[in-house]
Amino acid sequence: MEKNRPIPYPSDEKKEKSIHFILNEMKKPMSRTQLFKQLWTVIGWRLITQQLIIYCISAIALIHLIVTNAASLSESLNSNGLSILVGIPLLFASFLLLTFWRKKEAGTYELEMTTRYTSMQVMAAHLLVLVSAVLVIQTSLFACSALLFQMPSFWIVALLMNGSILILTFGHFFLMVHARFYLWRVLWWGIWLGGNGFMMRLNINEMTLHVGELIVATFLLCALYVLFYQEVMRLCMRVERGDYYAYD
Amino acid sequence: MLTIDHVTKSYGSFTALEDIQLTLSPGVYGLLAPNGAGKTTLMQMIVTLTRPTVGEILWDGVPIEALGSEYRARVGYLPQQFGFYKQYNPEQFLHYIGTLKGISKAQLREQIPTLLEEVALFDVRKKKMKQFSGGMIQRVGIAQALLGQPDILVLDEPTAGLDPKERARFRSILTKLARNRIVLISTHIVSDIESIANEIIMIQNKRIRYAHTVPHICQSLQGQVFEMFVPDDRYLSFASEHLIVSERQQTGGMDIRFITTHPVQGAQEVPPQLEDVFLFEYRDEVER
Secondary structure, three states: OOOOOOOOOOOHHHHHHHHHHHHHHOOOOOOHHHHHHHHHHHHHOOOHHHHHHHHHHHHHHHHHHHHHHOOOOOOOOOHHHHHHHHHHHHHHHHHHHHHHHHHHHHOOHHHHOOOOOOHHHHHHHHHHHHHHHHHHHHHHHHHHHHHHOOOOEHHHHHHHHHHHHHHHHHHHHHHHHHHOOHHHHHHHHHHHHHHHHHHHHHOOOOOEOOHHHHHHHHHHHHHHHHHHHHHHHHHHHHHHHOOOOOOO | OEEEEEEEEEEOOEEEEEEEEEEEOOEEEEEEOOOOOOHHHHHHHHOOOOOOOEEEEEEOOEEHHHHOHHHHOOEEEEOOOOOOOOOOOHHHHHHHHHHHOOOOHHHHHHHHHHHHHHOOOHHHOOOOHHHOOHHHHHHHHHHHHHOOOOOEEEEEOOOOOOOHHHHHHHHHHHHHHOOOOEEEEEEOOHHHHHOOOOEEEEEEOOEEEEEEOHHHHHHHHOOOEEEEEEEHHHHHHHHHHOEEEEEEEEOOEEEEEEEOOOOOOOOEEOOOOHHHHHHHHOHHHHHO
């Protein structure tokens, strides 16, 4: 039988050093919001040009969608609008993949994971801003359609939500793959696939929503967003604290 | 001061490094070992790309894990495979990396031209990097590592693929820039660091074999390095009996530098050099 090895206790000098560090040098840990604010203030706008194309195309597509479908939002989407709704998240996903591929090709990953702000943190900050913008547009669209026109049909809400959730899930999936947290990857894709399956089973194009249901839909999106924010920032905090290693 | 405190790194059942203990204060350190000896693993642990399995790395007595991003801000790193964006020019690339390092725009505007001057790339600062030679790319790599004036500079095989002229230029750049910081350079080319390193660290069998100055390391072979002329007809038998470290072709034979513990008639003892120690210590790896 293997002998029990003694527990390696730290030396007195080591203990003293640790106490000194905790009392005098260790900074107060930042909150997630503070870190996000710092990330965005220091690097956000300066590297935004890298993803400018994603923002531009998404904005153009959304404006086009609103203009062409605003009048008929209460009935059903025309095919053009439908393709845009499906297209935006896919476009978004493609550009994220393109960015990732570009980094892999260039071989800059290793270098960018040793800097003060790692590429993962930068990507997380940009993702959060993009997702926030999508959420704001989404909620505004719901509100405008409810106030200005008749209530939107269930099918349209379902499509819009589907698109948003895809953006959320893909964004998170992307980061988790980057971070190799496989469990989260499975979980997020599970949410998206489950949501889609549920909507396909319902298959009710003509069903009209009530205000309460619209509020529930918006609330659901916001809840997912909060979950997304928490998870993404948790990863950022780990990188910030030095508790994340790119090759482990 | 950077302390590597009894660090072991394992990947599953394979141990890459075992019980590494080093204390690095400002100066140039040459990490010398053949390929596959664990140089890159050690460097990756120092720059926080991978964590030690056992032991810890401390900066001024504080574990680097506790310092997190504050520690990363002190490190400049040139990876073995230095990646860059081909469409960028050096100025753009340094701006990009500088932003990731959290350096303000004003500071970058000040630092980038100076660094580009120092690595002799100022005149091509607007030229796309896809048009650069290997040496020029490596100089961009050194410049980016120096951005933000890091306290610790880690250069993994910085001279790989460079021609002799570029290697000489690199040595002169490094001598100039290595003041007041820890510079750790890994290489398997002895001449790259022999003249510039304050200390040489040699890894053998996953452990530190030497961590001393060049003269101190060379003393280990004192009285064992010789030179002599060997005629062509005796060369093969001579080579089978002694560890030859270098040879120069002459008329009718060769001038041979070799290591031996037994006196050889006609051989002249010479002062050992770092390359002799390297070839002696890693003779099994070199012969393989």
